[in-house]
Amino acid sequence: MSVHKTATGTWRVKWRESGQQRSRGGFARRADAQRFDAEVTRLRQLGPLGLPQLEKGAVTVDEFVAGPFAERVETLAPKTRQRYAETYRLHVAPYLGDTPLHDVTVELLTGWQARLLRAGVGVETVRRANTLIGSILQRAVEFGRIPSNPQRLVAKPKRPAKLEVRPFTPEAVEAMRAHLLAPEPVTVARSRPGQRARRSYEVERRDALTCHRDAALVSVLAYAGLRPFEALRLTWGSVQDRTLIVRSTKTEGKSVRTVRLLGPLAADLAAWRLACGHPGDNALIFPSQTGSAWTEVAYQSWRRRTFDPAAKAAGRRDATPYTLRHSFASLLLHEGRSVIYVARQLGHAATETLKTYGHVMDEFEDAPMLAAEDAIRAARGASVPSKFPRGERHGVS
Numbered sequence: 001m002s003v004h005k006t007a008t009g010t011w012r013v014k015w016r017e018s019g020q021q022r023s024r025g026g027f028a029r030r031a032d033a034q035r036f037d038a039e040v041t042r043l044r045q046l047g048p049l050g051l052p053q054l055e056k057g058a059v060t061v062d063e064f065v066a067g068p069f070a071e072r073v074e075t076l077a078p079k080t081r082q083r084y085a086e087t088y089r090l091h092v093a094p095y096l097g098d099t100p101l102h103d104v105t106v107e108l109l110t111g112w113q114a115r116l117l118r119a120g121v122g123v124e125t126v127r128r129a130n131t132l133i134g135s136i137l138q139r140a141v142e143f144g145r146i147p148s149n150p151q152r153l154v155a156k157p158k159r160p161a162k163l164e165v166r167p168f169t170p171e172a173v174e175a176m177r178a179h180l181l182a183p184e185p186v187t188v189a190r191s192r193p194g195q196r197a198r199r200s201y202e203v204e205r206r207d208a209l210t211c212h213r214d215a216a217l218v219s220v221l222a223y224a225g226l227r228p229f230e231a232l233r234l235t236w237g238s239v240q241d242r243t244l245i246v247r248s249t250k251t252e253g254k255s256v257r258t259v260r261l262l263g264p265l266a267a268d269l270a271a272w273r274l275a276c277g278h279p280g281d282n283a284l285i286f287p288s289q290t291g292s293a294w295t296e297v298a299y300q301s302w303r304r305r306t307f308d309p310a311a312k313a314a315g316r317r318d319a320t321p322y323t324l325r326h327s328f329a330s331l332l333l334h335e336g337r338s339v340i341y342v343a344r345q346l347g348h349a350a351t352e353t354l355k356t357y358g359h360v361m362d363e364f365e366d367a368p369m370l371a372a373e374d375a376i377r378a379a380r381g382a383s384v385p386s387k388f389p390r391g392e393r394h395g396v397s
Contacts (some may be wrong), residue, residue, distance in 0.1 A: 003033045013037045015044075028107035031148070039147040059145060061104065061136065062097040069139050079229070082296070084132060091116060091129040101140050106150045109133065116324060117157060127156045164359050165323070167330035168316065170379035173222040174312035180215040180306070199258055206306075209275060210289070214306055216272040217286050220244075221321055223265040223376065225328030225346050228321045232294045237281030239269055248347055257347050262331075264376045331372035334364050 004012050014023040027033035059067075065088065073081055095112050096104065109130075116126045134151035138235035141149050168176075191198040206214075220231045230246050238245045240261065248255035273279065288294045294302075303321055311319040323344065332342045339361075343353040354361075 003030065003037050005030070006353060013040065015040050019081065024102060027065055028105055028110070029153075032106060032148075032153075035148060059101055060097065061099055061101060061133075062093060064101060064140055064145065068143050072135075072139055079296075084130075087125070087129050087132050088204050092124065092133055096133065101137070101146050102151060104137060104146075104191050105135075106153045109151055109154045113154065113157070123159060123218075125155050127159070130154065130156050142346060165326045165356055166316075166318070167360060168222055168314075168319065168324060168327040170177045170314055170316045170327070170331070173324070173327055173376075174379045176218050176310045177215040179310045179313040180218060181211050212272060212275050213286060214302075214310075216268050218307075218310070218324065219265050220230075220285075221270040221324035222327040223262050223268075223331070223372075224259050225325040226259070227325065227347075228299065229294075230347075232286050232299065234284055234285045235281060236273060236279060239266075240287070246347070255347070257344065259345055262376065263373045264380060326357075327352070330360055331375055333357060333360055334367070334375065335372055336364075336369040 002014050004014065011027040011030050012023055013027070013033050013036050014021065015037075016022065023038065027036065073084060076084070084154050096108075099108070113126060113130060116129065117123070121129075130151065134149065137146065137149045137151050140146045217231060220226055220234070221228065224231075224244055224246075226234075226244075226246060230248065231249065234244070240258075243258040243261050246257050246259050248257070258371065269285070272285070276283075284293060286294075288298050305323055307319075311317065329342055329346060332345060339353050340352050342357070343350040348354065
């Protein structure tokens with residue numbers, strides 16, 4: 001056995017097996033080639049059953065993903081599986097799918113990553129693809145298909161500087177709700193060049209019940225800090241006297257947290273339940289137009305046709321349904337709540353809260369504390385129905 005440097009500057013390992021000369025090249029570093037050379041030595045010492053293990057690495061990336069890696073993916077949450085599948089289909093399979101596992105080297109992965117960036121793929125997408133191929137290769141190591149994971153030696157592209165979050169003020173949230181309760185007809189623009197031909201047209205005004213639903217959904221997102229699909233999977237049984245019981249969308253429903261139920265939001269939900277005919281505890285709070293759970297397609301359509309115009313009307317073109325949860329965090333911080341309390345309410349780590357909302361905390365450092373419910377009611381004014389209590393049962397604790 002021997003390690004040789006090739007004319008192209010890469011490294012190749014040569015050895016004899018069953019009287020035949022064998023080799024494998026493409027190693028970007030001598031150290032990688034030496035590690036593989038040591039693996040060949042180890043397998044030869046195992047006797048007749050040793051070297052055939054090298055052939056396991058001849059399986060292509062596509063074949064391995066369809067087999068052993070698919071078993072790993074089945075344990076993940078549906079949204080994560082969907083994201084993995086889309087990333088693999090668009091950014092991994094066209095470049096690496098036909099490559100044998102043992103030919104996936106640091107050099108190959110570095111070139112693949114650079115090619116994606118040159119093609120205009122976003123940095124976050126490239127980082128996600130890099131992580132995915134790393135998971136695939138690590139699984140291959142665990143199954144004994146390859147001796148080591150080359151992805152660990154490939155540096156991911158650096159993220160651009162993260163923009164500071166701009167929480168919605170209660171006034172902006174209420175402007176959105178007002179727009180949703182009395183929307184103007186939505187004009188769908190004609191198709192852009194490269195899209196399927198489509199004339200511009202107006203979408204008819206939504207019915208009153210749908211308008212009410214959309215306004216209540218915005219209240220939940222902004223005044224309870226839920227992620228969109230956490231809100232869309234809520235049932236009426238999740239609404240308690242003082243809290244909402246929320247199942248995380250990030251852990252296949254295994255993680256549950258309780259979120260404080262602010263008085264104005266309790267009023268909104270009570271009014272919405274009454275408008276729906278007081279459905280049972282097992283019914284979804286926000287069913288789709290067909291009465292079932294929302295699909296990703298239905299959610300994206302709602303965001304584009306309903307949420308975006310409302311955000312624009314409130315002066316926040318940059319907003320997404322997800323960013324509404326920053327409003328809840330801001331309300332809690334303005335109350336003087338601790339980072340740990342806010343993190344628990346939002347369902348993530350305290351370090352993430354500090355990193356995301358540190359500038360908001362600085363803004364409120366010398367400001368007088370303001371109860372979240374008072375801030376919402378000041379923005380909403382007399383629009384909170386008087387038949388709902390304003391601070392006794394659902395008061396600030």
